Structure formats: structure tokens, C-alpha cells
Amino acid sequence: MKKIGYYPGCTLKTKAKIFEKTALYTAEKLGYEFIELPNWNCCGAVFSLSSDDLIHHLAPIRNLVRVQDMKEGAFLSEETLVTLCSMCFNTLKRANIRYKNSAEDRSKIKNIMDTESAYQGNVSVLHFLELFKSIEPGSVKLKRKLKGLKVFVYYGCTLLRPKEASLDDAEAPVILERYVETFGAEALSTPFSRLCCGSYQTVNAREKVVELAYKILTSAIESGADAVITACPLCFFNLKDIQNEICAAYPDFKGIPVAYFTELSAYALGMDPGEWDEEPGFIKTALAQTGEKKIKR
Amino acid sequence: MSKKIILDKESAEFTKKIIELSGEIVTLCEQCGTCSGGCPMCDKAETSPSLMMRMAALGQKEILGSDIIWYCASCYTCTVRCPRGIDISKVAEALRQIILRDSVNRIDLSKLTPAELEKLPQIALVAALRKMTG
Numbered sequence: 038m039k040k041i042g043y044y045p046g047c048t049l050k051t052k053a054k055i056f057e058k059t060a061l062y063t064a065e066k067l068g069y070e071f072i073e074l075p076n077w078n079c080c081g082a083v084f085s086l087s088s089d090d091l092i093h094h095l096a097p098i099r100n101l102v103r104v105q106d107m108k109e110g111a112f113l114s115e116e117t118l119v120t121l122c123s124m125c126f127n128t129l130k131r132a133n134i135r136y137k138n139s140a141e142d143r144s145k146i147k148n149i150m151d152t153e154s155a156y157q158g159n160v161s162v163l164h165f166l167e168l169f170k171s172i173e174p175g176s177v178k179l180k181r182k183l184k185g186l187k188v189f190v191y192y193g194c195t196l197l198r199p200k201e202a203s204l205d206d207a208e209a210p211v212i213l214e215r216y217v218e219t220f221g222a223e224a225l226s227t228p229f230s231r232l233c234c235g236s237y238q239t240v241n242a243r244e245k246v247v248e249l250a251y252k253i254l255t256s257a258i259e260s261g262a263d264a265v266i267t268a269c270p271l272c273f274f275n276l277k278d279i280q281n282e283i284c285a286a287y288p289d290f291k292g293i294p295v296a297y298f299t300e301l302s303a304y305a306l307g308m309d310p311g312e313w314d315e316e317p318g319f320i321k322t323a324l325a326q327t328g329e330k331k332i333k334r
Numbered sequence: 335m336s337k338k339i340i341l342d343k344e345s346a347e348f349t350k351k352i353i354e355l356s357g358e359i360v361t362l363c364e365q366c367g368t369c370s371g372g373c374p375m376c377d378k379a380e381t382s383p384s385l386m387m388r389m390a391a392l393g394q395k396e397i398l399g400s401d402i403i404w405y406c407a408s409c410y411t412c413t414v415r416c417p418r419g420i421d422i423s424k425v426a427e428a429l430r431q432i433i434l435r436d437s438v439n440r441i442d443l444s445k446l447t448p449a450e451l452e453k454l455p456q457i458a459l460v461a462a463l464r465k466m467t468g
């Protein structure tokens with residue numbers, strides 16, 4: 038099994054435990070052993086955008102130093118770090134790029150971080166989806182059928198933008214669609230798959246987030262989807278957890294199940310449904326599509 | 335025929351500060367409006383991203399009082415679409431930073447109830463604090 042460095046980030050250990058559980062299950066079934074970085078720290082959630090603000094890049098870089106140390110200690114097969122949360126992915130990847138591209142920033146950062154090994158800049162930061170992008174649909178042995186299940190893929194922002202941090206074409210991505218198809222479901226997308234859900238503005242401009250989430254989910258419903266998938270715990274909150282607020286603001290809104298993309302794969306690969314605290318909405322639809330009444334364990 | 339705009343000293347200095355802090359040459363903006371056209375937060379704000387860019391290029395300090403810089407969700411839609419290759423999200427961040435570095439905070443988490451705080455994912459809180467507190 039390939040040993041790969043894994044960065045969970047804060048939300049996967051708290052609000053998004055099911056995201057981590059289903060991802061680790063999927064990875065193991067597909068031949069990867071994820072080794073969680075020892076002593077990882079919060080990446081800061083957002084990439085610092087101003088030219089003189091180096092201090093906020095230390096948190097992501099410190100995590101990359103851990104990967105370098107693990108590779109040197111032969112704990113990993115390669116100098117690669119995999120993330121699941123889209124926001125961590127963006128922050129870690131962009132800090133890595135900034136560090137690699139600027140000799141001046143590099144020397145300043147090395148000077149401040151004098152208690153750890155100097156970062157050589159060789160770690161590649163990957164999103165979970167990138168590990169499986171070359172898998173051919175049909176080559177994975179599936180335990181459960183998702184045939185006929187229509188899944189609306191929601192990318193949001195930080196998997197795709199800006200271009201240098203994107204895991205696919207920023208304006209015409211297909212990586213999530215391919216993932217859904219690999220696990221036997223049908224993928225749907227519209228331009229709303231890439232519209233921002235309002236992100237952290239959910240803290241202080243909730244009404245705007247409700248409006249954006251309504252637009253995105255309505256587009257999903259109108260496209261004929263049975264469920265929506267996402268790769269971001271913040272999008273998950275905005276699209277799923279506040280659906281009661283969307284119903285209150287827009288009485289015509291009917292609601293739609295939302296899940297992490299890894300819930301779909303873990304289910305198709307045979308994960309025990311007892312692992313979910315709350316049965317994801319897509320499971321019921323999947324069972325109805327294939328004519329099964331109960332989940333086969 | 336070319337037009338020349340001459341800024342007074344104060345405005346020129348303000349523009350220079352924005353350019354330094356953002357790393358973006360704001361004067362390259364040709365006012366095409368693409369950034370505003372794709373901005374998800376724009377209809378909520380009184381100032382559009384393209385107007386923000388114009389005011390930044392002209393060194394108009396009133397832009398610091400605009401709401402777009404706080405409504406901006408750093409979604410980078412404008413960033414990937416600007417035909418002049420300007421990263422508008424960095425300009426919004428520079429303007430936020432000019433204000434926040436005076437120890438002014440834009441959000442107060444103590445206004446949220448413990449139940450609301452409990453529900454929010456960590457990344458939402460960390461990101462909002464990073465973007466809106468000094």
C-alpha cells in the first residue's frame with residue numbers, strides 16, 4: 038500500500054468527521070494508507086493575500102516541513118501531502134507556491150522559523166480527488182450500485198480558483214464528474230456548480246449566503262439531481278445545514294440532500310451504514326433506484 | 335489621442351500604497367466590468383468591484399468606506415476572469431488591511447449566541463476572523 042502524508046485540518050476533526058471517515062475508507066479500499074501528519078497545526082483557512090504579510094504563511098509552511106521530515110524518516114512513499122478540505126487545500130498549495138517562487142520570501146521565512154528544519158520546497162500538495170483522477174470508470178470493484186442516481190457536483194471556489202491553485206480547468210472542470218461516474222452514479226453540473234456560496238460571509242452576512250445557496254440548490258433541483266455533493270465543510274454548512282433558513286426565506290424551496298463526495302464512494306465501496314451518524318439522503322434514493330429495500334451489509 | 339490623468343500628491347500616495355500592499359498594478363484596469371459581472375456579492379454592495387478598481391487607480395480614499403471590501407468573499411471569480419490579469423481579490427484585501435491595521439475590527443463574535451457559534455464550522459470562524467479583524 039502506498040503511504041501518503043495526510044493533513045486533516047480543524048473542521049474534519051470536529052464538524053466534518055464523516056468526511057474524514059468516508060475518505061479514509063475510500064482511500065484504503067483503493068490502495069492508499071493515509072498517515073496523518075504528527076503535530077499538524079491549523080493552516081489559517083484562508084491564504085493571506087497582501088504582499089507584506091508573511092507571518093500568516095508560517096502555519097501552512099510548518100505543516101509542509103512535517104511532510105519533509107516524515108519522508109526523510111522513511112515514513113512516506115513520496116513527498117506528497119493530501120488534503121480533503123478545499124480551504125486547507127487552497128491555503129497549503131498557495132503558500133507552497135509563494136515559498137517556491139520567491140527567494141526573498143524564502144529567506145525571510147527560514148529566518149523566522151529557526152527551530153524547525155529548513156523547508157526545501159519539494160512537497161507537492163494534492164487534493165484527494167487528484168489521487169484518483171486517472172482511475173478508469175469500471176476498473177473499481179463496487180459493492181453497491183448507484184445506477185440511476187443523479188448527482189449534482191458542486192465545486193465552489195477554492196478547488197478551482199485562482200488558476201495556479203486549481204486542480205482542474207478553472208472554468209470547465211470535470212474531475213468531480215469523473216469521480217461520481219467512477220462510483221457508478223450519473224453526474225450533473227451547471228454554471229452554478231462553480232458559483233460561490235458566500236463562504237465565511239455566513240458568519241456576518243447570512244442573508245446573502247441564504248440567497249446564493251438557494252440559487253445553487255435550485256439549479257441542482259431543476260437539473261434533475263437527486264443529491265448534491267461537495268468537498269468543503271463550509272459549503273456543506275451553507276448548502277445543507279441552513280436549508281431550514283432557505284425554506285423560510287423562499288417558500289418555494291423544496292430542499293435536496295447534500296453529502297460529501299467521499300460519502301458516495303464509501304457507500305458504493307461497501308462502508309457499513311452504521312458508520313454514519315445520520316443516514317445521508319442520497320442512500321434512500323439510491324436504494325429506490327435499484328429496487329432494493331434495505332442496505333446490504 | 336491619449337489622455338493623461340494627473341493625481342494630486344495625496345491621491346498618488348494612496349494609489350502607491352494599494353499597489354505595494356496588493357502587489358497588483360491597479361492602474362492597468364481598463365474598466366471593462368468583467369469583475370463586477372461575475373461577482374456573487376456585488377448586488378448586495380453599493381460599490382461594485384470595477385468601481386473599487388477605478389477608485390483605487392485614482393487614489394480616492396472614499397473607497398475605504400465602501401461595503402464591497404467587506405462583502406467580498408475572496409471567491410477569486412474576478413481573479414480568473416480579468417482580461418488585464420489583475421488579481422482584484424488582492425486589491426480588496428489590501429483595502430481591508432489598510433483599515434484593519436489600525437486595530438479596527440469589523441466583526442464581533444460575541445454578538446453570536448453560543449448555539450449559533452456551536453453550529454458554525456471552524457473554517458468559517460477562522461476565515462471570518464482572518465478577513466475581518468486586525
Ligand code: SF4
Pocket residue numbers: 362363364365366367368369370383384387415416417418419420422
Ligand atoms: S475585470 Fe479587470 S480590467 Fe475589467 S474592470 Fe475588473 S479589474 Fe478592470
Ligand code: SF4
Pocket residue numbers: 369372373374375376383405406407408409410411412413422423426
Ligand atoms: S473575489 Fe470578491 S470581488 Fe472578486 S468576484 Fe469574488 S466576492 Fe466579488
